[in-house]
Amino acid sequence: MVFDGPGRPLRSSELPRPEPGPGQALVEVSACGVCRTDLHVCDGDLHEPKPHVVPGHEIVGRVVAVGEGAPLVEGQRVGVPWLGWTCGECEYCRRDQENLCERARFTGYTLDGGYADYVVADARYCFALPEGMGDAEAAPLLCAGLIGYRSLRMAGDARRVGLYGFGAAAHIVAQVARWQGREVHAFVRPGDEAAKAFALSLGASWAGDSNEPGPEPLDAAILYAPVGALVPAALRAVRPGGTVVCAGIHMSDIPSFPYAWLWRERSIVSVANLTRRDGEEFLAIAPQVPVRTQVEEYPLERANEALERLRRGELSGAAVLRPGGVATRP
Ligand SMILES: [Zn+2]
Numbered sequence: 001m002v003f004d005g006p007g008r009p010l011r012s013s014e015l016p017r018p019e020p021g022p023g024q025a026l027v028e029v030s031a032c033g034v035c036r037t038d039l040h041v042c043d044g045d046l047h048e049p050k051p052h053v054v055p056g057h058e059i060v061g062r063v064v065a066v067g068e069g070a071p072l073v074e075g076q077r078v079g080v081p082w083l084g085w086t087c088g089e090c091e092y093c094r095r096d097q098e099n100l101c102e103r104a105r106f107t108g109y110t111l112d113g114g115y116a117d118y119v120v121a122d123a124r125y126c127f128a129l130p131e132g133m134g135d136a137e138a139a140p141l142l143c144a145g146l147i148g149y150r151s152l153r154m155a156g157d158a159r160r161v162g163l164y165g166f167g168a169a170a171h172i173v174a175q176v177a178r179w180q181g182r183e184v185h186a187f188v189r190p191g192d193e194a195a196k197a198f199a200l201s202l203g204a205s206w207a208g209d210s211n212e213p214g215p216e217p218l219d220a221a222i223l224y225a226p227v228g229a230l231v232p233a234a235l236r237a238v239r240p241g242g243t244v245v246c247a248g249i250h251m252s253d254i255p256s257f258p259y260a261w262l263w264r265e266r267s268i269v270s271v272a273n274l275t276r277r278d279g280e281e282f283l284a285i286a287p288q289v290p291v292r293t294q295v296e297e298y299p300l301e302r303a304n305e306a307l308e309r310l311r312r313g314e315l316s317g318a319a320v321l322r323p324g325g326v327a328t329r330p
């Protein structure tokens with residue numbers, strides 16, 4: 001499925017099967033999660049996609065060929081995440097902040113991704129996946145899980161955490177946060193009773209509308225919904241000294257607000273991308289929790305429909321695309 005330009009539906013296309021170069025693996029895609037970032041690519045909110053890029057960065061598949069020197073073996077199940085390549089030389093790479101690398105390349109954005117039967121990936125950025133999870137169930141771990149985990153770490157030792165927007169990331173993060181002994185409050189689109197029920201079923205102790213503060217002050221709030229107006233709303237919901245973590249790659253403008261809402265050492269931070277260490281840590285924790293994902297599967301050809309359901313907030317959990325060869329298997 002190919003992206004031709006903002007506002008145009010993805011186009012089903014026959015492309016030559018890619019060849020793995022040195023250090024790369026050719027992966028036969030079994031499942032690819034649909035992330036809100038894909039929607040931002042399709043809507044033109046992110047401005048530098050590779051021309052005619054294949055989106056998708058929550059990829060689960062099997063290695064079917066390896067290039068010279070790639071540290072993977074044929075037949076191995078791997079996950080391919082958003083961070084596809086970094087330079088290893090810049091100030092950020094040297095400082096253990098490869099998520100901020102100035103020359104980083106991203107799967108499904110500046111590199112072809114997993115809305116496809118095959119993808120090539122730099123083997124150094126692929127992850128081994130926990131056993132005991134199916135391919136479709138594991139796919140959302142690759143971004144919703146990894147970047148969700150990074151955003152939870154940014155919340156520090158917050159005991160009571162508010163999650164704004166209860167979609168793919170929050171439904172995983174809620175489970176991890178509960179396992180860590182934190183209390184979870186879910187803030188959803190006003191009136192979205194299904195999302196409230198979903199959050200409560202995953203261990204949230206309270207669920208309510210995002211335009212009002214919760215019943216008790218939060219130690220931290222994490223924003224997954226791409227709505228700038230939620231930043232001041234979340235600031236009003238956190239206690240002095242608390243943190244508001246903006247976890248998305250894009251957000252509508254943040255409206256101005258009185259300084260008093262920030263004062264008393266509240267802070268606002270953003271999360272950008274992931275490091276390989278985030279992935280290793282999270283994928284080690286996930287089977288201990290154990291994280292269970294709720295997925296809706298779609299044949300690859302119906303990617304546009306899955307994206308539209310995400311846009312409308314109609315998904316419960318995460319949408320996952322299955323290429324034809326896989327979806328038709330018994
Ligand atoms: Zn770098």
Ligand SMILES: [Zn+2]
Pocket residue numbers: 035036037038057082143144
């Ligand atoms: Zn993502």
